[in-house]
Amino acid sequence: MIQPRPNSRARIGAALALFPLLLAASCVSESNAGGAATTLATGAVKPAALATAEFGAPQPAHATYSCGQRGSLTIDNFRTSVRLVDPEGDNVELPAAPATQQSRYGQAPYALVLDGNEALYMKNGKEPVTCNR
Template identity: 55%
Template sequence: MFRLLRASVLCVPALIAASCVPSETGKATAAGVTENATTTQPRHATYNCGQSGSLIVENLRTSVHLTEPDGSIVDLPASPPSQQSRFGEAPYALVLEGNEALLMKNGKEPLTCSR
């Protein structure tokens, strides 16, 4: 009985520590829940940018086709080419992560949008 109790006490810290270790394709959150860092983005998505309007993204995996809130249309390649969540070409950069899109353009405030 004493051995079982001692083994249980020794295993609990190891289990708690193991729950915070990220998997190969994810990252650990504060609660120990793994969040998939390579979550596949939908092919078509509309992101709400608050008072700025909507950002429409057609994700072609190696590039994106954007319709900015002001109606401008932009095509951006993956940057670097192996990426599926970061896209850019001067003066633009776009980062897609989970339900958020961060659009940056030289000379303008970054625009954070969510779907």
């Protein structure tokens, strides 16, 4: 079994703590989403703001992450949403959660946190997996 790096455990803990928030954010109806949804829908977000993820590292539009023995995670990043193929082969589309940022994505039962060259992928009922580019 591959042992996670010490700070990976901290990230997993932080991501698990944020998971309920991601799920709650995905439950907001369009009529209650407020100005952020309107801004995203109208395209008023400035392209320069989309160049860098919240954690400071630029995220590529398409990337494949190695998840060790579990396989790979392929992500198409559209900044306000991602489309991914998880290690089990499931095709998933996730919105940004909350809608105004570009490193956390989620919709029950999935969550994804991008941080530099790492992607933390969570699926309800499964152990979270940290994958690397």
